[in-house]
Amino acid sequence: METQSGESFAQGGPLEGEAPGLAGIVGRMRLLVNDQPLGVLEVNNGRAKLVPDGGAVDVTAMCISRDVLIRLLQGRLNPIVMALQAEGRLQGDRERGVKILYGLRAGSPFVQTSFDGKDK
Amino acid sequence: MSLNTVSILDGNSFVVSDRRGDIDASPIDTQGLFLDDTRFLSRWILTVNGMRPTVLSVDEQEYFQVQFFEAVTTSTIYVDSHLSVARKRAVGKGFHEEILVENHDKKPMDLDIQVDVAADFADLFEVKDKLQKKGELYAKATNDRLTLGYKRDRYVRETYISANQKGQVDEKGFHFKVHLPPRASWTVSLDVQASNRATGDGEVRNKANVDAWVANAPRLVCTWDPLHLIYKRSLVDLAALRFRTGLTGGALPAAGLPWFMAVFGRDSLITSFQALPFAPELAATTLRTLALFQSRQDDAFRDAEPGKILHELRLGEMTAFEERPHSPYYGAADATMLFLIVLEEYVRWTGDQGLARELEREARAAVGWIDRYGDRDHDGYVEYERRNKETGLENQCWKDSWDSIAFADGTLAPLPRATCELQGYAYDAKRRTARLARDIWNDQGWAQQLEREAEDLKRRFNRDFWIPERNFFALALDGNKRKVDSLTSNIGHLLWSGIADDDKAESCVKHLMSDALFSGWGVRTMASSEGSYNPIGYHVGTVWPHDNSFIAWGLRQSGYRAEAALISRAMLEAADLFGGRLPEAFGGFTRADTHYPVEYPTACSPQAWATGAPLLLLRTLLGLESDGTHLIVDPAIPEPLGRIELLDIPGCWGRMDAFGRARAAH
Numbered sequence: 001m002e003t004q005s006g007e008s009f010a011q012g013g014p015l016e017g018e019a020p021g022l023a024g025i026v027g028r029m030r031l032l033v034n035d036q037p038l039g040v041l042e043v044n045n046g047r048a049k050l051v052p053d054g055g056a057v058d059v060t061a062m063c064i065s066r067d068v069l070i071r072l073l074q075g076r077l078n079p080i081v082m083a084l085q086a087e088g089r090l091q092g093d094r095e096r097g098v099k100i101l102y103g104l105r106a107g108s109p110f111v112q113t114s115f116d117g118k119d120k
Numbered sequence: 121m122s123l124n125t126v127s128i129l130d131g132n133s134f135v136v137s138d139r140r141g142d143i144d145a146s147p148i149d150t151q152g153l154f155l156d157d158t159r160f161l162s163r164w165i166l167t168v169n170g171m172r173p174t175v176l177s178v179d180e181q182e183y184f185q186v187q188f189f190e191a192v193t194t195s196t197i198y199v200d201s202h203l204s205v206a207r208k209r210a211v212g213k214g215f216h217e218e219i220l221v222e223n224h225d226k227k228p229m230d231l232d233i234q235v236d237v238a239a240d241f242a243d244l245f246e247v248k249d250k251l252q253k254k255g256e257l258y259a260k261a262t263n264d265r266l267t268l269g270y271k272r273d274r275y276v277r278e279t280y281i282s283a284n285q286k287g288q289v290d291e292k293g294f295h296f297k298v299h300l301p302p303r304a305s306w307t308v309s310l311d312v313q314a315s316n317r318a319t320g321d322g323e324v325r326n327k328a329n330v331d332a333w334v335a336n337a338p339r340l341v342c343t344w345d346p347l348h349l350i351y352k353r354s355l356v357d358l359a360a361l362r363f364r365t366g367l368t369g370g371a372l373p374a375a376g377l378p379w380f381m382a383v384f385g386r387d388s389l390i391t392s393f394q395a396l397p398f399a400p401e402l403a404a405t406t407l408r409t410l411a412l413f414q415s416r417q418d419d420a421f422r423d424a425e426p427g428k429i430l431h432e433l434r435l436g437e438m439t440a441f442e443e444r445p446h447s448p449y450y451g452a453a454d455a456t457m458l459f460l461i462v463l464e465e466y467v468r469w470t471g472d473q474g475l476a477r478e479l480e481r482e483a484r485a486a487v488g489w490i491d492r493y494g495d496r497d498h499d500g501y502v503e504y505e506r507r508n509k510e511t512g513l514e515n516q517c518w519k520d521s522w523d524s525i526a527f528a529d530g531t532l533a534p535l536p537r538a539t540c541e542l543q544g545y546a547y548d549a550k551r552r553t554a555r556l557a558r559d560i561w562n563d564q565g566w567a568q569q570l571e572r573e574a575e576d577l578k579r580r581f582n583r584d585f586w587i588p589e590r591n592f593f594a595l596a597l598d599g600n601k602r603k604v605d606s607l608t609s610n611i612g613h614l615l616w617s618g619i620a621d622d623d624k625a626e627s628c629v630k631h632l633m634s635d636a637l638f639s640g641w642g643v644r645t646m647a648s649s650e651g652s653y654n655p656i657g658y659h660v661g662t663v664w665p666h667d668n669s670f671i672a673w674g675l676r677q678s679g680y681r682a683e684a685a686l687i688s689r690a691m692l693e694a695a696d697l698f699g700g701r702l703p704e705a706f707g708g709f710t711r712a713d714t715h716y717p718v719e720y721p722t723a724c725s726p727q728a729w730a731t732g733a734p735l736l737l738l739r740t741l742l743g744l745e746s747d748g749t750h751l752i753v754d755p756a757i758p759e760p761l762g763r764i765e766l767l768d769i770p771g772c773w774g775r776m777d778a779f780g781r782a783r784a785a786h
Contacts, residue, residue: 084440
């Protein structure tokens with residue numbers, strides 16, 4: 001059974017923080033792994049926060065594994081590479097989704113976050 | 121492209137075949153069905169009773185469809201066949217081909233009709249660099265469908281081929297046994313579909329779509345007849361090169377067939393500038409798309425720094441596995457400045473202040489890149505040197521071939537290189553951004569600062585780049601801050617940007633129009649007097665139409681009307697001799713010696729900024745400019761071109777007309 005919220009998905013370390021690459025971007029991205037919701041990434045002009053699933057979102061990131069999602073959130077996975085290797089895709093406002101994912105690559109607050117013990 | 125190939129395209133999907141319609145790709149040539157930088161079909165050969173038909177004619181009706189007329193003949197000097205073949209092909213998300221076989225004899229015929237197929241799924245980089253594949257190829261034949269596939273880890277690409285006639289299907293293709301009565305015909309429709317593409321939204325075009333695009337552009341009326349065809353061809357080729365990313369609305373121009381059917385920073389921006397008075401929507405989509413991918417991070421592998429505009433975005437296997445840095449790659453030192461230049465030009469032409477407001481943050485980041493990262497060694501000039509030493513580009517200016525930046529004696533300039541046109545673009549970008557800051561972003565202080573910085577750059581540039589003993593600007597400052605003293609077309613771009621002092625501009629104009637640089641067809645990339653000059657050297661002697669269009673535009677803006685008209689006329693006459701379509705580049709041979717422009721063997725065609733060149737030349741001839749409210753028309757048309765009318769020019773004024781006619785010299 002998958003965990004159902006951003007808080008339980010991320011078990012330790014920061015769940016929010018500064019992300020300089022997200023300056024000027026506002027939006028909510030739903031996080032799915034194999035169609036299971038794992039939370040929502042809230043982005044607000046240079047800050048990012050993981051919150052439980054729910055509410056309206058602008059875009060959904062659909063990943064094939066937790067590892068892919070973790071690498072995305074930590075800014076370690078290039079979104080074009082993800083799409084080309086069929087590891088994940090964006091649905092909804094894809095323009096905003098691409099901006100968010102590239103923004104995380106410029107500095108993610110979740111680099112030290114423990115995701116179900118599968119971080120780094 | 122080779123004269124022996126036929127190409128049809130639709131955005132970044134294209135089919136290149138021989139003149140029979142067959143595809144028989146070797147590992148190093150560019151025949152095939154390509155989508156998303158991947159070859160989805162490398163073999164497609166039609167035989168009738170074991171023979172490949174002889175081509176009679178090829179009807180390239182539209183850029184997205186073609187018809188081949190052929191006969192099945194014995195190998196005599198006479199075409200004595202009673203059996204004809206017509207192949208009609210249209211490209212979309214793959215391609216569709218209808219084969220019609222007709223028996224013109226009084227006797228029946230029994231035919232073995234075979235289509236051999238194969239796919240190597242080569243990445244365009246593998247084709248270009250002759251590399252081997254790392255995954256596995258497979259083929260599956262089921263009922264009336266053949267699947268060709270390639271798998272490497274989770275990376276899977278497949279091609280599906282199906283026929284509407286019952287036949288035998290195996291892993292090598294389709295086989296039909298046909299009995300044709302006298303005067304009878306037989307047809308089969310074959311569908312080729314590419315799957316597992318990275319971008320889902322291919323655009324299938326049709327004639328109505330192209331007609332609507334052409335109809336929306338200004339209408340040309342002129343007395344020099346070839347100009348009609350040149351203009352129409354430019355518009356249709358631009359339509360063909362439009363390409364949707366699926367991320368931003370609208371379409372932007374891909375760079376060129378076959379190597380560059382992708383989003384490019386420099387090429388898409390330059391083409392958008394050229395096409396602005398004709399199809400301003402291209403600029404808006406280009407700016408939005410490039411803003412989306414503007415780098416926010418420092419990434420040495422991709423030669424990226426915050427604020428930089430991309431060079432190239434690719435979607436093939438080598439990009440997928442990060443064996444190439446093109447996701448996207450940022451190795452262009454000029455694209456960031458060109459982004460600012462096109463933004464201001466677009467806003468002033470169209471009055472669309474909303475886009476300037478939308479992209480204020482990106483514009484500020486771009487200016488930040490010029491000062492912080494573009495000027496790598498803080499000497500006050502933009503210079504480049506790749507950080508990705510393995511697969512990055514060595515030259516990151518528009519002349520990006522390995523030997524383009526050389527001293528007059530032919531020795532290569534050490535890196536980093538600060539080419540002169542980059543400084544012109546930086547100057548122009550800051551002045552234009554200052555206008556946006558003042559008029560739209562309401563930031564007077566920043567506007568004044570940018571103008572001060574631009575003027576300071578101009579003062580230093582005219583001091584540090586000028587070569588007094590040769591009376592022109594250096595091609596570049598090299599890594600040791602020495603002046604690279606070759607005479608090149610780059611000095612023409614300084615007129616466009618306005619960075620050259622008036623007296624120095626005058627000397628440059630004399631050089632541009634001299635026999636050493638001006639071949640009679642256009643300005644050579646490098647003067648025939650220089651050590652590296654080669655009339656068929658990619659950037660060291662050939663003539664590039666887009667280069668000439670900007671040189672002509674710069675001459676015009678600097679008040680050299682007759683010189684601008686001369687280059688415009690020569691380039692349009694060359695276009696006429698190329699059947700209305702200017703190639704990427706052609707030979708730098710002297711016009712008096714050849715009487716026709718000599719082809720450059722591997723030139724891309726159509727290529728976006730060559731396609732845009734006649735449009736900017738038309739703007740030059742008519743002297744079209746916007747002051748932000750009105751269309752300014754100030755024609756300077758040479759005698760042979762007679763009268764030119766451009767009707768319904770779109771802009772912030774709505775639609776307006778422009779007229780001009782040649783005047784006899786008095």
